[in-house]
Amino acid sequence: MNNESKPIIECENLVKIYKTEEIEVVALQGLDLIVEEGELMAIIGNSGSGKSTLLNMIGALDRPSAGKLYVDGKDLFKLTEKQMAFYKRDTVGFVWQNNARNLIPYLTALENIELAMNIAGNKNKKRALELLEMVQLSHRKNNKLNQLSGGEQQRIAISIALSNNPRILLADEPTGAVDTKTADQILDLFRVLNSTQKLTIVIVTHDRTISKKVDRVVAIRDGRTSSEFIRKKSYAEELEELEKGIVANAGEETHEELAVIDKSGRLQIPKEYIEAIGIKGKNKIKVELEGKRIILVSPNSVK
Known part of the structure; x- marks a missing residue:
C-alpha cells in the first residue's frame, strides 16, 4: 500500500445474524477491517468463517445487523433501497466461482458484455470491445460459451463485472x-487490472496459495479477523529480482503473519498454538508481561 492511499472499505465491529423461527446463526461477530483504495487483497477462511457473508455486506447483497460499514464514503447502514440499487450499479462489480451467475450461454462473448452494459444504461459497443481487449479475448468476441474454455469464460465474466466501471x-x-x-492466469489478470485501472480488488477464497499473488491477506475465523499476512517484498520487487536473475531461497516465506487485535483488545490465537501449550478445550489462559513481551501460558504449566 502506498502512503497516499485512503480507506475505501471500513468495517468496525461488524455483526451479521441470520434468524429463523428455530435457530439464530451469527455469521459475523464483531469484525474489523480496513481496505485501502487501490489495494489488491485477499480474504481467506474455512467454510463457515464468514468471509462470503462479509463480501455480500460490502456488495450490498445483504444488510449487516450491527456495527459500522462504510464503502467509498457511503454509510451502507443509512442507504435506502433505491440508493442501494445505485450503489450496486455504480460502485461494485462481482465475479463468482460459478460464472453462470454472470454469463448467458446462448449469447456470444461480446453480446454478454453488451447486455450487461445495456442493463446499466450504457450502449457503447466500442467500450464492450475495449473490455474484451482488456481481458485479452477480443479474438473470441463471436464465440458462445460452449466454444470457450473455463478460464476464458471466467475472463468474460470479469469483463462483465467491469462493464459498469466499478470502484x-x-x-x-x-x-x-x-x-x-x-487460476494463475486469472490472478495475473487481476494484478494487471489493479495496476493499470487503479481498481480496488477484494478476493474471497479458502485457497492460501493465492497469497503469493497479492500484497495482503486477511484471515477470518469464527466471524472475526484473526490475522493478516503482509508481503515482505512487493510483487513488483519480486518480479524485478527474477528479471535480474535473483532467485529466492527454496521454501522462503514471502509473507509475514501478524495477529490482529481488535479495538476491545481481543486477540484470536491460532488453534495450533493453543494445542501446543496444552490448553485445548479450556477457556482460561495465564497472561504475563515480560519486558516488552506478552507471554501466554497454560495456567497449569510450571516454569
Whole structure:
C-alpha cells in the first residue's frame, strides 16, 4: 500500500445474524477491517468463517445487523433501497466461482458484455470491445460459451463485472472451478487490472496459495479477523529480482503473519498454538508481561 492511499472499505465491529423461527446463526461477530483504495487483497477462511457473508455486506447483497460499514464514503447502514440499487450499479462489480451467475450461454462473448452494459444504461459497443481487449479475448468476441474454455469464460465474466466501471471488484472464489494454470492466469489478470485501472480488488477464497499473488491477506475465523499476512517484498520487487536473475531461497516465506487485535483488545490465537501449550478445550489462559513481551501460558504449566 502506498502512503497516499485512503480507506475505501471500513468495517468496525461488524455483526451479521441470520434468524429463523428455530435457530439464530451469527455469521459475523464483531469484525474489523480496513481496505485501502487501490489495494489488491485477499480474504481467506474455512467454510463457515464468514468471509462470503462479509463480501455480500460490502456488495450490498445483504444488510449487516450491527456495527459500522462504510464503502467509498457511503454509510451502507443509512442507504435506502433505491440508493442501494445505485450503489450496486455504480460502485461494485462481482465475479463468482460459478460464472453462470454472470454469463448467458446462448449469447456470444461480446453480446454478454453488451447486455450487461445495456442493463446499466450504457450502449457503447466500442467500450464492450475495449473490455474484451482488456481481458485479452477480443479474438473470441463471436464465440458462445460452449466454444470457450473455463478460464476464458471466467475472463468474460470479469469483463462483465467491469462493464459498469466499478470502484471495487469483489471476487468470490474466482479460481475455484479452474485448474492451477488457469487460476494463475486469472490472478495475473487481476494484478494487471489493479495496476493499470487503479481498481480496488477484494478476493474471497479458502485457497492460501493465492497469497503469493497479492500484497495482503486477511484471515477470518469464527466471524472475526484473526490475522493478516503482509508481503515482505512487493510483487513488483519480486518480479524485478527474477528479471535480474535473483532467485529466492527454496521454501522462503514471502509473507509475514501478524495477529490482529481488535479495538476491545481481543486477540484470536491460532488453534495450533493453543494445542501446543496444552490448553485445548479450556477457556482460561495465564497472561504475563515480560519486558516488552506478552507471554501466554497454560495456567497449569510450571516454569
